[in-house]
Amino acid sequence: MSKKPLPISTICAWKTRIDPTPDYQRPPAWSRKQKQLLIDSILREYDIPKMYWRSVSRDDGVKYEVIDGQQRLRTIWEYQAGEFALAKNIDPVNGIACAGKKYADLDLDISTIFDAYPVDVVIVDDAIQTDEEDEVRDMFLRLQNGTTLKAQEKRNAMPGQMRDFIKDVASHKFFENCKFTNSRFAFDHIAAQMVRLEMAGEPTSVRDGDLNKMYDGNRDFDPIGKVAKKVRRVLDYLLRAFPDKTPELERYNAIVLYCLSSTLIGSYAHSGTEEALAKWFIEFETERRKNETLDEEERDPQLIEYRRLTSQSTDSEESIRARLEFIERRFFLAYPDIEPLDETRIFTPEQRLAIYRKNDGHCQLKIKCNGERLAWADWHADHIVAHSNGGKTVVSNGQVACGPCNLVKSNKPDPNGATAS
Structure with a gap:
């Protein structure tokens, strides 16, 4: 120096x-x-x-x-x-x-x-x-x-791949459509809370001390690993649900909506549910705000309790868990037909053999090829009705696909009426 x-x-x-x-x-x-x-x-x-x-x-x-x-x-x-x-x-x-x-x-x-x-x-x-x-x-x-x-300003200067990953996630366009601004790294703060929740796989405390430990203990975080991919996938889903500026998306709402969306993606036939989620959420917030204008004896006590949870200790595990349970209960009551995913996603060796013989080894997608016959070691067992749409992992819902065709299908209907796995 x-x-x-x-x-x-x-x-x-x-x-x-x-x-x-x-x-x-x-x-x-x-x-x-x-x-x-x-x-x-x-x-x-x-x-x-x-x-x-x-x-x-x-x-x-x-x-x-x-x-x-x-x-x-x-x-x-x-x-x-x-x-x-x-x-x-x-x-x-x-x-x-x-x-x-x-x-x-x-x-x-x-x-x-x-x-x-x-x-x-x-x-x-x-x-x-x-x-x-x-x-x-x-x-x-x-x-x-x-x-x-502020705590997030200090975390932003911490070394390690966790910090770099959260900095990248904070640039996701979903955050621009929320009510809060990026003043003093607010996007980084919410992104860090989302990453911690995803890593935990359930509601957990996302206070500053917890985030500091996450940054410090994950300096070698894999930015293309399972957790990182899931975080980006959930934020992409939320952006499709809220493609425009949405004033109802307060900080505390963004967190529980992330948790709900992560559950939908991980456990339910969620494809195409983005519009339903956005419609339900805005209607819910409208109802909740209207409830606050009523005389005290006319107010819904459950909505009063939810409001309390959004204004006190919002980063605690207890608050996040209670808010998420409340939100999930209301959402699934409004949309009871959303099906849980088949717990089995991968076809067994016996199912693969049956699918291969059923289609005589020929690619059924015909997007990049003309239905060519594939060698046993060179084909994909594809869900006809996508797993993300509730498709079962059974022989009748399986088909032969070549690698190039399966990779470009990307959740769009193919010429035979199938959708991506």
Whole structure:
């Protein structure tokens, strides 16, 4: 590392070469009052904390990434660009009035103080490679010690593949259709809770301490493993159910809807149920909100209890379990015809032989081929009625398929009226 006192004029000139928010950084969070106080301190030539930058070489021309000092750096840039003015009640600087003034309005002597002010910048000179990213994240967390970082902002800077996977999941379009915004990594927080619930396979506590342990204990998490694939599959299902902005999708609702959708995908003939889920949920929320407007003696006590569960200890196992049981009961009462999946998904060797002989070894799909005859070691036993649609794993529901045809079927009707497994 090396320390360089850089004048603010240089820091502003280098703006396009500096990335203030690499992915472990939190978003801009300072208030106008905090920004004004920093600029006032600079004009009075008080010391301000040093910044830490990492030297990099990127294709977009960026030469430095900010490890610490993002809020101060942005404030300096914004004031120099005229995006805010000083507070209206500050005292003169060196006898010169500055109250309420933007940078362009400052007296020349005062703007010179601003331009020449030396900011201590510690440069991590070595271009740290990918295998040393953990050191940068660790430095960021150490430098933030004692500041008001939220729990998810700290987790976002933790090393490991779990953090990277959740960061990727948080970019799923489903979250954009929820009511809450991504302020201070809210999407990452909800995504992390969903991943923990999926890993547990049942309602469990998703408090910050639990999420911290999950991040730390799963640094080698497999982003293409069983859990990861299921998480993405559930979010894809939810996006099909809610393709547009849905104000009813509060944080606590997103969690229980994830759990319900995961159950549907894992245990029920769920194909085509997305519209039913969305319709039921919006009707339920409408009923629940209307219930709150009724006189106390006319309110549904079950809906009152559900509302209590959404407002107290919402991240506890007890709250999530109770809300999910309530939601599942109501949903399946509204749609009693949704069938459980056949517990057996894979055809037995005896069933495979019977299916092969039944079709004389010829591909029945005929999507990529003309029904060619396949060798015994080179065919797929395919469900005619998809397993996800409630199709049974029995010989009468099995057919021969070649690999290319089976892979492109993708839940669409084939020329013979079959659907994908």
